[in-house]
Amino acid sequence: GENVEQHPSTLSVQEGDSAVIKCTYSDSASNYFPWYKQELGKRPQLIIDIRSNVGEKKDQRIAVTLNKTAKHFSLHITETQPEDSAVYFCAASMNTGNQFYFGTGTSLTVIP
Amino acid sequence: ETGVTQTPRHLVMGMTNKKSLKCEQHLGHNAMYWYKQSAKKPLELMFVYSLEERVENNSVPSRFSPECPNSSHLFLHLHTLQPEDSALYLCASSQDPQPGNEKLFFGSGTQLSVL
Numbered sequence: 001g002e003n004v005e006q007h008p009s010t011l012s013v014q015e016g017d018s019a020v021i022k023c024t025y026s027d028s029a030s031n032y033f034p035w036y037k038q039e040l041g042k043r044p045q046l047i048i049d050i051r052s053n054v055g056e057k058k059d060q061r062i063a064v065t066l067n068k069t070a071k072h073f074s075l076h077i078t079e080t081q082p083e084d085s086a087v088y089f090c091a092a093s094m095n096t097g098n099q100f101y102f103g104t105g106t107s108l109t110v111i112p
Numbered sequence: 113e114t115g116v117t118q119t120p121r122h123l124v125m126g127m128t129n130k131k132s133l134k135c136e137q138h139l140g141h142n143a144m145y146w147y148k149q150s151a152k153k154p155l156e157l158m159f160v161y162s163l164e165e166r167v168e169n170n171s172v173p174s175r176f177s178p179e180c181p182n183s184s185h186l187f188l189h190l191h192t193l194q195p196e197d198s199a200l201y202l203c204a205s206s207q208d209p210q211p212g213n214e215k216l217f218f219g220s221g222t223q224l225s226v227l
Contacts, residue, residue, distance in 0.1 A: 032214065043218040093214065098167055102155040
């Protein structure tokens with residue numbers, strides 16, 4: 001089955017700096033890669049996703065890049081703000097969409 | 113509340129108790145999921161229901177029993193649990209599992225403690 005690895009497990013940045021979280025996956029059949037943000041005590045919420053036919057996608061301060069050859073994808077947050085502090089999860093999924101394989105999460109702290 | 117609602121938010125139970133977790137989605141979705149979230153571990157898929165039929169069961173112990181009476185409601189029945197079952201149990205829904213519609217919407221979870 002699919003194996004998704006996520007790094008780093010914790011990340012601290014100064015407000016205004018950029019943050020990058022990386023994930024690798026093992027199954028080349030995976031073609032959908034969402035990112036979820038989970039604030040303390042709250043539900044995970046989808047923040048951005050990318051499909052395998054696209055190399056990069058951007059939404060304001062958030063961007064995701066995908067390298068299918070190397071089987072890795074990354075989340076980039078620019079101009080970080082304290083409200084970006086949360087746990088971020090990457091995931092990989094195949095065509096059917098029933099099975100999402102999640103990473104172990106990255107706890108991001110933005111220091112004011 | 114709109115979206116995906118889970119009850120209770122917190123549950124403490126002994127190993128001999130029987131309890132149920134409830135999930136309700138108000139999004140008109142056709143697929144519902146149970147996930148287990150433990151510290152330092154990836155989210156683990158437990159069960160998937162699509163159009164009220166179970167389509168995935170990832171080798172979950174029989175002490176967890178799901179029930180999906182209709183496309184809006186999902187239950188997880190618990191009995192004779194072990195302390196290692198303590199975790200946050202998340203319910204999620206998606207429009208359907210087809211490409212383009214598979215985005216997951218999560219509930220707030222039930223924090224379960226087994227004593």
